[in-house]
Amino acid sequence: MNRSKTVKVGIFITIILALFVIGQLWLLRFNVGKEGYCLNIFYNDVSGLTINDPVRIYGIKKGKVVDMKMQKGGVLVRVWLENSVKLKKDATASIQDVAMISGTKTVVMDPGIADEPLDLSRTLIGQPNLGLSTVEIGAIVTKVEELIEILKGGVSGGTGVLKNFQVTLSEVEMLLKENRAGIKRVIARGGESLEDSKDIMNELSLTIEEAKNTLNQINSRKGTIGKLIYDEELYNNLVSTSSNLDTLLAEIRKDPGKFVNISVF
Amino acid sequence: MLTLKKKNLAAMEYIGSVGLLIWQVLINIRGIYRKFDLSLGQIYFQAIESLSLVLFTSLFTGMVIAFEANYQAANYMPDVYVGMAVTKAMFIELGPVLIGLIIAGRVSSSIAAELGSMKVTEQIDALEAFAINPIEHLVVPRIFAGIVVLPLLTIVSEITGIVGGWILSISSLNITTAVYWRGVRLNYIPTNLYGGLIKSITFGFALTLMGCYYGLKAEGGAEGVGEATTKAVISSTILVLFLDLIVSRLVFR
Structure with missing residues (x-):
């Protein structure tokens, strides 16, 4: 094979x-030239979070999920954050939905306002996801539909x-x-009776007191x-x-004469 | 009954001879470095000379996916999913399969015709007479090139398809560049890309193997060569689709 063909194949x-590597790095959101640090967050439930999902602070992407490991009682999520993010002791991290249809999740962090910085060697306890997953919404919708049907049946029946x-x-x-x-009379009589019974009750209470x-x-x-x-003794x-x-x-019955002596003359 | 028996025997003979060829290729693949020059020639033929065809078809394929994704889902899906649809379709299915079918038509037929011509003109017998192993000299470089070239062309096809989708999105679908490329990265799963590349490797092996097999089996002059070419293309196409199913079942689950 001539040299030009070999060169063409090489090129x-x-x-x-090169395109494959660059494309792969771009797709994986590999942060070329950016320096950062990692933080461990523990969640009871990651609700469909995946590796490379973004970490947002005040809505701006400032990091990504780099690793997730199952642990006893939950999942340990390791996130990478840019150096510009200064986390305080009261920093929080929750998982939220980006898009319901695709199920895309994001870690939303609040860096906190405390004076003391966050100890990065410790694991941050993530806040539970307060949002509803598509499955949960589906289940709720089904129950609401059932309720509506019951109500419809109840109203018609x-x-x-x-x-x-x-x-x-x-x-x-x-x-x-x-x-x-007649009803008026009954009520009036009832009123009178009530007055009488009031006196009786007073007397009765006095009698009870004496007794x-x-x-x-x-x-x-x-x-x-x-x-x-x-x-x-008595x-x-x-x-x-x-x-x-x-x-x-x-x-006396036996011998009455002993006790009673009757003489006529 | 007799016909059925004959057909079964023919099927077994076919499977056996293909298996033997695979075995001979595996035995002789150790000497690939000695025939590296031949392999480079085959890579040039299979890749560089197919490049324009791959670029052209992939560009339009990407455009069609973007258009149809938007057509089907524009009313209830955000624009960002057009980019995602194009990327996933190209990575998982269309990139490797499209390239597999194109190369099956172009390369497998070419290999079958070339080797078939050599067979009917007794050039392969001449090689053997000179103590040159035709498997090592003719088959292994072609199969090796196929295994290398298919994934490379698949990457080209995937990139081109995504670019095609972008061109159509910004020109016809009123989707901005930023939204489209955000969609390309949305829900990216590396297995999608690697699964497609695994497919293309198996396709590369299968379609070059079929070209070589039917080329080496050709007999009876020009007519036999034509028949071998046709059979090579048909069997390669079927194998590409069959392997697509097998690899999909194994990788994407």
């Missing part, structure tokens, strides 16, 4: 390989019930009109009843008297 292969309720209400209204005088005092006195073994209930005497009386009555 062709070199150009294609409940039309008869509503009509019945309306008829009943009109009948009640008619009854009220017809018996207005309470009496019971208190009995419980404190005061008065005759109190002593009668709680005095054991009880024993009563029992003994009762027994003697029984004996006496038995003897």
